[in-house]
Amino acid sequence: MMQTILIVEDEPKLAEVLRDYLRHAGFKTFWIVSGSAAVPWVREHAPALILLDLMLPERNGLEICRDIRTFSSVPIIMITARIEEIDRLQGLESGADDYICKPFSPREVVARVRAVLRRTEGGASSPPVGLIMDQSRYQATLNGHDLGLTAVEFNLLQFLSSKTGQVCTRQQLMDSIYPDERIVSDRTIDSHIKKLRKKIALANANAEVIHSIYGVGYKFELQEESMPLSA
Ligand code: CA
Numbered sequence: 001m002m003q004t005i006l007i008v009e010d011e012p013k014l015a016e017v018l019r020d021y022l023r024h025a026g027f028k029t030f031w032i033v034s035g036s037a038a039v040p041w042v043r044e045h046a047p048a049l050i051l052l053d054l055m056l057p058e059r060n061g062l063e064i065c066r067d068i069r070t071f072s073s074v075p076i077i078m079i080t081a082r083i084e085e086i087d088r089l090q091g092l093e094s095g096a097d098d099y100i101c102k103p104f105s106p107r108e109v110v111a112r113v114r115a116v117l118r119r120t121e122g123g124a125s126s127p128p129v130g131l132i133m134d135q136s137r138y139q140a141t142l143n144g145h146d147l148g149l150t151a152v153e154f155n156l157l158q159f160l161s162s163k164t165g166q167v168c169t170r171q172q173l174m175d176s177i178y179p180d181e182r183i184v185s186d187r188t189i190d191s192h193i194k195k196l197r198k199k200i201a202l203a204n205a206n207a208e209v210i211h212s213i214y215g216v217g218y219k220f221e222l223q224e225e226s227m228p229l230s231a
Contacts, residue, residue, distance in 0.1 A: 003048035004028040005113060008038045008064065009079070010056050014102075018051060021106035022113065035059030039067045047074060049113055052096070054080040054089075062094055069095040070146040075120045077112060079104070131209075131222055133158050145203035152177050153196050156189075160210065160220035169217040193218060 005027045009015040012033075019029045030047065032038050035056035042050065050068070054061040065076055078089060078096040086099045097116050100109060132141045138154045140147045149157065159176035160168060170189045177192070178184055197210055211219045 002028045006047040006050045007031045009053045017106050021110050025110045035064055038064050042068055049075045049117055052076055052078050054078055065095045071144055075116045131161055142203045147199045147203055153192060156192055157196060164220050167213045167216050167219045
């Protein structure tokens with residue numbers, strides 16, 4: 001199957017040259033001019049790689065890159081017109097996999113595209129599977145989807161997931177999210193759990209990960225749903 005390369009570039013001539021070379025090299029291409037259209041397109045179509053211009057009308061490449069990284073680890077090559085930008089971008093941990101400076105030779109771009117695809121092959125271009133908790137940013141992603149948790153929900157999920165397969169009582173959960181021994185009711189926990197489940201369902205409708213254990217509390221279990229059922 002041909003891999004699709006998305007080109008986000010507002011200079012038509014440049015985009016045209018890239019398309020020609022990439023098609024010649026055996027890739028399918030799709031070209032988007034506007035920064036605001038790029039993210040929704042990527043969500044819909046999951047390209048194999050993105051060539052992303054830094055300076056775009058409406059939204060710059062850096063913002064687009066960060067947005068895409070909240071739901072996908074698709075390889076991104078950032079294109080900038082200033083060589084000194086590259087240092088800055090690398091320092092920012094922009095989320096891009098490689099950087100190319102204008103003016104470039106289209107041949108070089110094709111070589112870089114191939115190199116990045118080789119490097120990231122084997123799952124890196126599809127969203128990571130499972131639950132990833134980033135404590136420094138209070139960010140939890142499930143199968144590549146950012147859950148958008150509050151700090152309390154994050155702590156709750158972290159505690160539950162650290163006890164995978166074990167039943168946690170409401171008291172344990174309360175202690176985990178309110179270490180200052182604040183008095184909170186059982187219903188507070190239940191309402192946090194409810195919101196947490198809703199957010200998990202939004203990210204992945206098939207993932208039933210927080211199970212109620214009647215009269216006791218809750219249990220976290222992440223089931224692998226990716227295996228196809230055999231006949
Ligand atoms: Ca530009």
